[in-house]
Each structure stands twice: as C-alpha cells, then as structure tokens.
Amino acid sequence: MTCAELLIRLLRDAYDVDTVFGIPGVHTIELYRGLEGGDGHERQGSGIRHVTPRHEQGAGFMADGYARATGKPGVCFIITGPGMTNIATAMGQALADSIPMLVISSVNRRDTLGRGQGRLHELPGQRELMAGVSRFSHTLLDPEGLGEVLARAFAVFDGARPGPVHIEIPIDLFDAPVSAPRHLRRSVLSKAAPDPHALEQARSWLGEAERPLVLLGGGCVGAPQAARRLVELLDAPTVTTINAKGLLGRDHPLDLGANASLPAVRQLAREADVVLAIGTEIGETDYDVVFDDGFELDGQLIRIDLDPEQLARNQHADLALVADAVSSIEALATSCEQALAGRPLARDGRNRTRAALESLALAEDPAFRAYVPLFDTLRECLPEAILVGDSCATTYAANHLVSQDAPRRFFNASTGYGTLGYGLPAAMGASLGQPELPVVALVGDGGVMFTLTELACAVEEGLPIIVLLWHNQGYEEIRRFMDNAGVTRLGVDIQAPDFQTLAAGFGCAASRVGNPAGLARALAHRPEDGPMLIEIDAAAWSETVA
Template identity: 80%
Template sequence: MNRESLNPERATPMTCAQLLIRLLRDAYGVETVFGIPGVHTIELYRELAGGEASGLRHVTPRHEQGAGFMADGYARATGKPGVCFIITGPGMTNIATAMAQALADSVPMLVISSVNRRDTLGRGQGRLHELPSQQQLLAGVSRFSHTLLDPDGLPEALARAFAVFEGARPGPVHIEIPIDLFDAPVTPPRRVARPALAKATPDPGALAEAAAWLEDASRPLVLLGGGCVDAPEAARSLVESLDAPAVTTINAKGLLGRDHPLDLGANASLPAVRELAHDADVVLAIGTELGETDYDVVFDDGFVLGGRLIRIDVDAQQLARNQAADLALVADAGSALEALAARLAGPRRARGGAERARAVREALGLERDPAFAPYAPLFETLREALPEAILVGDSCATTYAANHLVAQPAPRRFFNASTGYGTLGYGLPAALGASLARPDLPVVALVGDGGVMFTLPELACAVEERLPVVILLWHNQGYEEIRRFMDDAGVTRLGVDIQAPDFPAVAGGFGCPAARVADPGELAEALAARPADGPLLIEVDAAAWAEAVAHA
C-alpha cells in the first residue's frame, strides 16, 4: 500500500462508488468489508461485485448490528479499522449499538452508509428509510458523522476518517453518501494526499519531570490501558526498569506477556489491588480512561490513589476525567511508553516490585475464591488445548470470570463487551470478525445462553465463511447476573428466567456441529475434535459443570 498517493491508470471520470472502492482498497489498504445490501446501495454493490473491486472481500452478516460487531472484532484483533457498508435508515439504527460499543472502547470503525437523495434531505416526505436527520442520530455514537454532498469531497472525507484512526483517540466514523451520488461521475485525483501521521509525543520537560518522579518513587505502580497495546516491548521495559507492579485494563491484557511476575492483570476492583494502589507513592496511568468498568466494577467508588498521579493520554479531555492528575501529558500512549522506557533504562533500582506483586496475587487467591473457582478449570482446559487462542467475550458469566483469571501471551488476544457500553450480543459476531482478521490463530467466543440470542443468526455467517471459531456457550438458564442483582436488592425476579432453545439443534439447522459438555474432560475432548474449516458450538451445562468441579 502506498501511503503517499494514489495514481490512477487513467484520469477519465469514474463513478463516486468506483472511487470509494478504489480509495479504500488501494490508498488505505482495506481488504474486508461487512455489509448487507439494500435497494439504496445497489450502485455501490455494482462496484463491489467485480472489476476494480475484485480484491475486496465482502462478508454478509445476518443483521447490521452483527456487521458492526464483526468490524469491531476485526479492528481489535489487528489494530486496523473495520469497515461496514450499511443501508439508509433501519440499517443505521441497527448498527448504532455496535458503534456505541466501539466508541466506548476507542475501536476504529468506518461506517459508510447511504442516505436519501440530496434534494429530499430534511424534508420529511416519507421517503423509503427516511429519518429526520440520519447524520445527527449517528453523530452521537461516532467521532464524527459527515454527509457527502459533493463527490469531489470523498477523498478528503476519507482522509479525515483515517486521520482519526491513526493520529487521535480512535472510534467509529460515519460517512453517509446520498443515493444520487453513488453513480455520479467524478474525476479521480492524480494524487490523493494521505498524511503519514507522526504520533503525538510528550512534551520533553513534562516527560523529564515524570521520569524524575518515577525514579524517586519507592513504591511505584503502573496502570496500563488499551491505548498501550501496540507497544508491548516498551511496556515491559518500563515496568521492569521501575521494578513496579502493573495493573492492566481488560483491553490491555497480554501487554506484558503471559505470567509476567509484575503483572496483576485486570483486578483493580479487588481489595488487595486497591490497597496496593492506595499505598503507592507514584502512580503512572497511561492509555487508560480510569473508567468504572475497569477500576470499579463493584460500583462503590473504592479505587482511591494515595500518591501522586501521572496521567498520559492522547485525548486531552480524558486527562480531566475520573481521577485528578498531579502531572498530565498529552501524547500517544505507545510513543510515551517508548520515551519513558528509554529515559529509565540502565541500572535498575530494586523496589521489591515482584515481591509486592506476588503478595497481592496470594492475597487475591482467585482460584480459591468461590466466585471464580468453578471457572478456573474451564480456562485451564482452554489454555492447554488452544494456548494461542484469541478469546472474545460477550457480557456473560465466563467473560466476567475471564477478566480476572485469564492471562494471554500477547495483546489483542482478549477483548469483550463487558466494559464501557456493556452491550449483549457482541461475543459471537466479534469473534467471527477476529477470525477473519487473524486466520492464523484459533478464536474462542465466550457467550451465555441469554446474550447469544441477540445475534445467534450470525452462526449462518460463520458456516458460510467457514470460520473455525469455537463458540463456548455457558448455559445457566437465563440472565444470571441480573438475577443476582435482583436477589441482592430484594426485588422479585422478573424477566430473567427465560426460555432457551435446544442450542445444538439450532446450530445443526445452520450446518454447525455442536456438543454438550458437563466437565473439563468432556470439554477437552470436544476441543480436540473441533473442525478445521468451520465453527463448533460447545454448550456447557453450568449447573452440571459446577457440580463436577466441586467434587473433582
């Protein structure tokens, strides 16, 4: 891919749809798009179907929400934006939930949609798929939403989108194209400027001050967020130079590698880690919004820092939210990690970091905790069978446990919808997106019997695309987490004990093999027999599993 320019073979006019496809493929290196065609996007699909677009893979989900979640999983697994082609009106309201999840977790996603003809916009004439203002609706779940009114403005609109993905806090970008523009003629520019954006680096004076604070610290602590995932070597070098325990967010799992002695995982909400955070004399928080679902999942405002706080984030506004910083630096997290690691390299001052981290892990005792113990054999079995797997979670019991229990060998191998927006239905389609992005790695979807019903038809897409995803379905007879909250609040259960289908029979109807398991041995056997060229659904009977583990 040429970052600097696009040099068409000819300067003769092409349609706006042709230019869009060519720019995405040749100027921005897009290989896969997720979308469902409709009457408003016929001319766009004319270009996707052949000719100039022959190198662009189109994946058809069964719902636009699934398209958004697939694009999200694709982006998280690779760091490249997931791209969706979506129909006017209901297609956009369907994908809005997926865009909101991506916005909350800073996931790059490009949503290209149709919209009604330019001469009808905002007139309320009852046109097919008409919204009062589709652009205003989507602006609330995107970094920006743009209506293309002139086909010659397409290169600039795409350049703005990719500037957000590559140089700012990423998230979804929406570009809507009126249906009368898809086949409108446009002369392709001989040169398409695509700036090679240099990452924002920290102010040298502030960086020196931060390094001095950290060098002088006796009990430093490092908080690593999802903004750091592309700098694992620098993250390891920094925490090792500081001899400092590190807490990762869920989206930063694997940043230090598996079983690093300084890694405390995503356990900031648990008492032993909170005590460590309160006792630290200097805390470095980098690439993390210090948000509730990473640091206060018990919702008691109990994550309190007792020492000086250094915050580094690419988004200046974020530095003013959640926790007040004593020193705040606006910079790309990866660039800042590399700069700090370089400053702090050299002879290491022993601060007892590994010993402090070991004491915290022993105090946590996660595998002995009744809340997590039933799940430990499940993740041990997965790790033995598929040690390199990407784990993609819905909001479900196994995902909540994995957030605390699972360690991964590298970043971008663990993500889910339990943070930020916290939607249901994410796990299955996002796992399909991850599998499309990383066919070299096994992918496991952690889903529950309640949440999977939101997007279960995406099994058809998994079969159609022959994606070897393991769908590990934890069947606990409804919405277990909400049942527990109702019970704790003294609220009579309502709407949580829901009817479930025969999941293996449903999977079979889609052409997906399935197995039912009740203990770790049966799970190991099912994983060993998984197909190489298609999905496998494994239903775990939660009650039988708990009984088997308790008596093992």
C-alpha cells in the same frame, strides 16, 4: 469513474482495506458495482472481501472484532434508516472502547433531505443521530469531496483517539461521475509525542518513588516490549486493564491483571506514592466493577493520554501529558534505561505483586472457582487462542483469571458500553482478521440469542471459531443483583431453545459437555473449515468441579 467506484478504489489502494461487512439494500447497490470490480467476483475483482452478516448489529460487532484483533479499522456498508439504527449499538460499544470503525451509509437524495416526505428508509436527522455514537458524522454533498472526508476519517484512526466515523452518501451521488484522483496515497501521520520536559519530570518522580504503581490501558497495546521494559526498570506492580491484557506477556511477575476493583490491588493503589497511568480512562468498568467508587489514588498521579479531555476525567492528574501512549512508553522506557544505566530499580515490586495476588486467591474464590478448570483446559488445548467475550459469566471470570501471551488476544463487551450479543460476531471478525490463530467466543445462553443468527454467516464464510456457550438458564448476573437487592426475580429466568438443534439447522458442528474432560474432547474434534458450538451445562459443570 463514479463516486461509488472511487470509494472502493480509495479504500483498497490508499487505505489497505481488505474486508467490508455489510448487507446490500436497494439504496446501496451501486456500492456493490464498485466492489465486484467489473468481473463478477467480489474477492478477486476488487481485492476486497465482502462479508454478509444477518443483521447490521452483527456487521458492526464483526468490524469491531476485526479492528481489535488487527489494529486496522473495521469497515461497514450500511443502508439508510433501519440499517443505521441497527448498527448504532455496535458503534456505541466501539466508541466506548476507542475502536476504529468506518461506517459508510446511504442517505436519501439530496433534494429530499429534511423534507419529511415519507421516503423509503427515511430517518429524520440521520447524521445527527449517528453523531452521538461516532467521533464525527459527515454528509457528503459533493462527490469531489470524497477523498477529503475519507482522509479525515483515517486521520482520526491514525492520529487521534480512535472510534467510529460515519460517512453518509446521498443515493443520487453513488453513480455521479467524479474526476480521477491525482494520487491514491495515504498521508503518513505522526502522533503527538510527549513533551520532553514533562517526560523528564515524570521520569524523575518515578525514579524517586518508593512505592510506584503503573496502570496500563488499551491505548498501550502497540508497545508490548517497551511496556515490559518500563515496568521492569521501575520494578513497579502494574494493573493491565481488560483491553491491555497480554501486554506484559503471560503470567508476568509484575502483572496484577485487571483486578483493580479487588481489595488487595486497591490497597496497593492507596499506598502508592507515585502512579503512572498510560492510555487508560481509569473508568468504572476497569477499576470499579463493584460500583462503590472505592478506587482511590493518594499519591502523585502522572497521566498520559492522546485525548486531552480524558486527562481531566475520573482522577485528578498532578502531571498530565497529551501524547500518544505507544511513543510515550517507548520514550519513557528509553529515558529510564539511560538514567539507570540499564540497571532496574529494586523496590520489592515482584514481592508486592505476588503478595497481592496471593491475598486475592482468585482460584479459590467461590465466585471464580468453577471457571478455573475451564480456562486451564482452553489454555492447554488452544494456548494461542484469541478469546472474545460477550457480557456473560465466563467473560466476567476471564477478566480476572485469564492471562494471555500477547496483546489483542483478549477483548469483550463487558467494558464501557456493556452490550449483549457482541461475542459471536466479534469473534468472527477476529477470525477474519487473524485467520492463523484459533478464536474462541465466550457467550451465555441469554446474550447469544441477540446475534445467534450470525452462525449462518460463520458457516457460509468457513470460519473455524469455537462458540463456547455457558448455559445457566437465563440472566444469571441480573438474577444475583435482584436477589441481593431484595427484588423478586422477573424477566431473568427465560426459556432457552435447543441449541444443539439450532446449530445443526445452521450447518454448524455442535457438542454438549458437562465437565473439563468433555470440553477437552470436544476441542480436540473441532472442525478446521467451519464453526463449532460447544454448549456447557453450567449446573453439571459446577457440580463436577466443586
């Protein structure tokens, strides 16, 4: 078989890949010979669904959303040069949030690499450029090494801190003959388990604590039952970050939500005598969105993370465990349960959590009040929906207001890299990965313009996503920052198109609403076989719910 055919076979049979995102180019057509499986039908032939976005950035965001919703790596086929620079932003977002993504790209012929001859799509140092937004970037120079480098990529996804991996294949290797592999089995990797002695030390500190606090990050999403058991045994108020939302279930009495930047939760953090942080960077976009470096931990800090370097960043750990978050939560919960004979500690955790949330009074806060009926309506009409956010006003509010009943049902681009244009294509990826669940994209009239063309792909694929477009006439957050800094507004009051007409041009159902009742009606009439854009007039909405 050829190298390209072997690649498809390995992805499908060894690594259970069922969806690939990509735009064919003259350099990658041999990949599509392998993808269609010889019978001319891409889905039935190879067993892999190929989705064609309208821009490589959209491909990366779709792969990201697919990975977050399913826990499986998103896979992209990308052309040399401009394809790679286009997808780099999406890879940067995935890297910041530790999202598994496999990017397979072409690169110019081996005999031309590094010679600067002006070849089509030539990008000097393509691998070096992509290394900055990936866990590693590899140039395949021998087709017989394909199996090994793919195994390396999935070893990162399965056993280390995940993120994008880039593999570039010279175009003269796609149709090169390769030996049939002796087997198509995936290695079973066991992630690093916590050191028993360190785990016992952690359990001892937590058992003796009077005012414990738990911080759970996105690394914990695979252990919702153990996480609930652990915090309930410890009776500890718990911060669940944006990427961990839903980990404890909806409205859990110990869940402080993603509110670590707000005063009442920061006060709990300062008062805590022992803090347990698992699978979280303790980084700015989860703990300091007011950008004042005011999240302070004075008690003993126990950190558990798969990445040893991460344990030395942001907050000093008194006890640091290099271990998988999921197995650590499960082991720690079991250890606590045995030590306590199944009887939870009583340290006023629920009352402390309730008092902090009541002090925050988020529903009455002028910054969030207008959005409360929006999320109440979504919760009533689509209680199981996955919410996928762009960097926009509704997403910023949702980070504080929304509670989900399970993990992997809320994620957005306001953390880490903080890109625009993420919401729509990432929601499409989530819908492809979890077709049985409704998916809502939270977008704004500014950011959606980065990737609005992906509506064409959503219509083509028949994806029943809801694109909830908050129309506030430009870049509202940047306007506010400019006003607060005394800077004259420039470049933020931008002209928006007629979104209803644009949606119709794509063949997408569309509606414009200005109040919660109108939103409920629009959701009740959403199509089942394609996307719907619901445009919310922010000014009318805010006036109605004031």
